[in-house]
Amino acid sequence: MTSLAPATRPTLTFLGAAGTVTGSKFLLAVDDRRFLIDCGMFQGDKEWRLRNWDPFPTPPAGIEAVLLTHAHLDHCGMLPRLVKQGFTGRIYCTSDTAELATIVLLDSAHLQEKDAEHANEKGYSKHAPAEPLYTQADAEKTLRLFKTVEFDTPLDLGGGVSATFTRAGHILGSASIRVAAGGTSVLFSGDLGRRDHPILQSRGTPAPADFMVIESTYGDREHPAPEGLPHEAMAEAIRKTIGRGGSVLIPAFAVDRTEIVLKVLSEMFRDGRIPHVPVHINSPMSLAALHVYQAAAERGELRADLKDADWITIPELHEAKTQEESVALNNPSRPCIIIASSGMATGGRVVHHLQYMLPNPKNCVILTGYQAVGTRGRDLQQGAEQLKMYGRYIPVRAQIVTDGQFSVHGDAGDLIGWLRDVGGDPEAVFIVHGEEGSAEAFAKKIKADLGWMGVVPHYEEVVRLTTSHPTKASVQLGATGSVNDFDI
């Protein structure tokens, strides 16, 4: 366990999304006050997933508030665990994030409980008995702590600490958060969307800050400029699969990705680019999220051109609500398209579809987004010949296709553009939420393009935030728990 040194100036501790893409958690200490920015779950590699079980590095009861950027599990998924371990403060986020996080956390708790139950029944857990990380009761208790904020309206947290949420254009409700505290300011990018999101309003530009913490999922890459028709990789895969009598499985994040996939499929049906086949949404969570998006469209919260527009028009759209309906899709009576979560096939109903669909070469799996190292999605993308599911190996004979045009993360150019738009003269930019090569490459790009110092922090590293002139010494937190000086 890491004990934090007394903070004479604000300190920032990187408790996740450092050295990995998932588990975003940043602890901001101002004197004896503690604020947590995001409380995400580690996903993917087992080495990281096991850290979800570690005691929280600082007593949760001592954290005053959580500031939540958005509702993805790798940003909010450990909130119920934090509450279970004693956190009783407020969780601040936008109203759409609160709605989506409600869906995500209840679903996550349900999956945790189911997985533990399943492991106990089948006896494949190393722990006996297997336990969930948290339960639905923990999630419900967590949701009662949520308090919503408006975009671009400073939230006064008292004692000279304030936080301002600005649109991040990543998923509905997503925000970058600028915290002013103790004579300094830190801007947390959260996940940043591309300049032009197919459904959401574009991201805004926060005020400059002394320090910035920016994601770097695609920090070493540019999204390829679209050639020809949009999403042709997907359209072609659907045409061929249906042509040979197979079915298409699209693993998709329930929140945002499913909505975009439905919009894209609607356009393909409308333009006659794919044959008319039934589309099944097999995810109660996706359906719930879809309703939040539809309500947002009616409020004018989405792109202006979607207001009042019928942006999801699929001739035969079916919703699999019950477990029986879900299982029935494993033997469809005719070729169809199934959309199920989770997007990286780490859990959820998509796993049992993979189990049934992967062994048949007539079928096709279309991956629609970033697949983190250690996930089944990444293994499929990299040509795995078998996948482990529920303790068994399943052969992969189905066609695997990646449609790279779905990303809702900005690429290196988008991220640099955001930093440039924010401007100012930051003391340092901390690069997080990227695999190692990606974060390092982005640090170099920041230096080359903007002349700013980019630092890739280590997991559990602590830095002092001071606006005096730093000489950029950054040392890994030692066993003594000393704070790394950033202003030596």
Ligand SMILES: [Zn+2]
């Ligand atoms: Zn996200």
